[in-house]
Amino acid sequence: MSDGPILIVDDDAFVRTLLREMLADQGHPLREAENGHDALSLDGPPPRVVLLDLFMPEMSGMEALALIRDRWPDTRVLVISSMDSERLVDEALAAGASGYITKPFHPMEIASAVERALDS
Amino acid sequence: MPEYWIGDVEGRVLGPVSLDVVQDLVNTGRLTEITRVSRDGRNWGTPAGFPEVMTLLLNAPSPDALLQSERGEAARVREQLRAMQGRPPHEIFRLDRNASVDAYRNAFFKLVKRFYPDRVRAQAHPDLRKAYSDAFQFLSRLMVHIDKELSIGVTVSPLPVVRAVPPPPPGEDEPLTPIPAPPPQTARPLSVVPRSMTPLPRPSPLVPPAPEGPYSYQPHEFVGFERRDDRVEVTIRVTARNSRMFTDHPLANLKTDGFFLACAKSLPLGTLVDVIFRFDEERREVRSRGRVILENTGGDPTRPSGFGVRFITLVDQDRRFMQQFVEKTAAH
Numbered sequence: 001m002s003d004g005p006i007l008i009v010d011d012d013a014f015v016r017t018l019l020r021e022m023l024a025d026q027g028h029p030l031r032e033a034e035n036g037h038d039a040l041s042l043d044g045p046p047p048r049v050v051l052l053d054l055f056m057p058e059m060s061g062m063e064a065l066a067l068i069r070d071r072w073p074d075t076r077v078l079v080i081s082s083m084d085s086e087r088l089v090d091e092a093l094a095a096g097a098s099g100y101i102t103k104p105f106h107p108m109e110i111a112s113a114v115e116r117a118l119d120s
Numbered sequence: 121m122p123e124y125w126i127g128d129v130e131g132r133v134l135g136p137v138s139l140d141v142v143q144d145l146v147n148t149g150r151l152t153e154i155t156r157v158s159r160d161g162r163n164w165g166t167p168a169g170f171p172e173v174m175t176l177l178l179n180a181p182s183p184d185a186l187l188q189s190e191r192g193e194a195a196r197v198r199e200q201l202r203a204m205q206g207r208p209p210h211e212i213f214r215l216d217r218n219a220s221v222d223a224y225r226n227a228f229f230k231l232v233k234r235f236y237p238d239r240v241r242a243q244a245h246p247d248l249r250k251a252y253s254d255a256f257q258f259l260s261r262l263m264v265h266i267d268k269e270l271s272i273g274v275t276v277s278p279l280p281v282v283r284a285v286p287p288p289p290p291g292e293d294e295p296l297t298p299i300p301a302p303p304p305q306t307a308r309p310l311s312v313v314p315r316s317m318t319p320l321p322r323p324s325p326l327v328p329p330a331p332e333g334p335y336s337y338q339p340h341e342f343v344g345f346e347r348r349d350d351r352v353e354v355t356i357r358v359t360a361r362n363s364r365m366f367t368d369h370p371l372a373n374l375k376t377d378g379f380f381l382a383c384a385k386s387l388p389l390g391t392l393v394d395v396i397f398r399f400d401e402e403r404r405e406v407r408s409r410g411r412v413i414l415e416n417t418g419g420d421p422t423r424p425s426g427f428g429v430r431f432i433t434l435v436d437q438d439r440r441f442m443q444q445f446v447e448k449t450a451a452h
Binding site: 011014018021022024025054055056057058059060061062063082083084085086087088091102104105106107108109112 | 125128130131132133134135136137138140141144145148150161225226229230233236239377390392409411430432433
């Protein structure tokens, strides 16, 4: 999995672009999907880290999280959401997320969360 | 634990989550337009078919109650700010006394996020907006202070407090303690002219020499804005005098990966900006992309109007060049 990409899953193209630009300097391969279905149908090596939105059409982020954990158990999932209820954070972490980042986020915060996930 | 899936008007789905989470999100105004509900993620119905969800929606705070609750939150934020002022920074950020600047920065971003001004809804109580803004500014200035002290190798000290703040009388909203402000600036608003109407300025005898003393932006230093599909292109002529756009603002400066452009025009928070810096004296052009992270449309009289941008993309080589440019101009 060492050559797996960082996968950005968000229905908002603007957020995907922003995350891509924030992570571009880190040198990791990046891939994108606009919903959970598309994310899970990607071929190639399993992603090392998934940045996952929670509120998406087609398949919710929580459902995608469960399926990603099932299919790629070694993949770290960082939830990125504007919904900052503490109880939602707890439920996302209990469902297998490695971290929860609330929007708006800062580039350094994203970069350091991804590096920590890669190191864990 | 009961599980719920919630759908909104845009077809987005959240779930499975507990009813407690739905309640949190409804009560804080994060979920306002629930159009469908499911208990298994497959069979959906209108909210009316789920009495427990309808109860939440019907009991959602009224606009007045929300405003009242925001006043309460504003008071709590003030209290928190008061408690932070004068305390050693490592205690505020819950770090070891000898923490590295990176550890401080990480802790700063975590803590300051709570007070981002754009976390407040548009119709929020003005007290809450002010309290968030003050807390945000306090932490931002504190981080700049930490950066400075650690860069010269001294132990981080608290930010000086202007005056002690007595506890507010019950139920009374008291203004926050003034945060030590930077030296007053006499920045004059800059007129912004569409690029199409403004030829690229060149140094010319017709351009009056920049006055000595405190810096003020001159119209000829600025080239213009150009709106594109999803972003704004800003072209700025950088001179020795206006290089302070990279250093003066405590939050938006080169050390925090940004700059503050003092001008009459402001761009809304979050705007994606393509920036072209033209360094006339060095005959160099630097291109970068950033996002507007703060704006001052006159609400903060201690600072000039304008907007601050944080870089999203800036090539290391360009960053070094800009840093050297700033250092060189500061030395003169």
